[in-house]
Amino acid sequence: MRFLLRLVSPLLGLLIAAVGAVTAVEVVTAWLVPTSSPLLVPWPTWQAAVAGLAWSSGVTRGVAIGIAVVGLLVMLVGLVARRHDVVLTEPVPEVTVTTSPRSVARAVGHEVRSHADVVSASVVASQKKIVVKAGTLDPPDEVRTAVRERVDAALTRLPLARRPRVSVSVAATKGVK
Incomplete structure (x- = not known):
């Protein structure tokens, strides 16, 4: 837009x-x-x-x-078409800090992809919601909880003013392990 x-x-x-x-x-x-x-x-x-x-x-x-x-x-x-920035916590009251949704998605994506059982991941972020889609060769139910924990850990480290809703889906991908 x-x-x-x-x-x-x-x-x-x-x-x-x-x-x-x-x-x-x-x-x-x-x-x-x-x-x-x-x-x-x-x-x-x-x-x-x-x-x-x-x-x-x-x-x-x-x-x-x-x-x-x-x-x-x-x-x-x-x-x-306006820019939809993600607001971060203010270090001092006179300073407003923002980042792009792409940066938040990139940070969460690096964390998700660092998991040993994840072979592919896609992350889309906005100020209100983060959607994570991951692929694995292992049973998806086992990996989903681990991915969710990693996303929560990444969001805890980020100084977000408001915590967005998180949606994590993990699907089994075809391949040889």
Whole structure:
């Protein structure tokens, strides 16, 4: 989502800047040579078409609703694309410490992969939840409790302000032991 925001924001900014530049050119041209025809935009024709519209007309309401929907979509993309940091405990009241969910997932993943019976592991973390999926050649039920203990130990060592929920699943993988 952040990629979409990084793509849309400059394009929207360039569009607004272009509309502003064209408007400035048209206004200056109309002031300097009032009898000339429009330079880039046929605004007299547009002015005549808009002059016949009322605020209560369906076209005006449709355009207003369309602009509102586009504005809400841009705002939604901006809100969803914000950075979701994991808050750590404050060393002093004046300092706020955060880390990325990727860093938390990496720390937990190293701990899970260091277990001798785990052959593969995938960890996804957010501020509220950590999901661990591990693969083993041994019976999954035996390894699951050990992996859960390792995840709990890793989270205890991390100075997290709020402890996230943890979901651990272990599946048997095919292979020769």
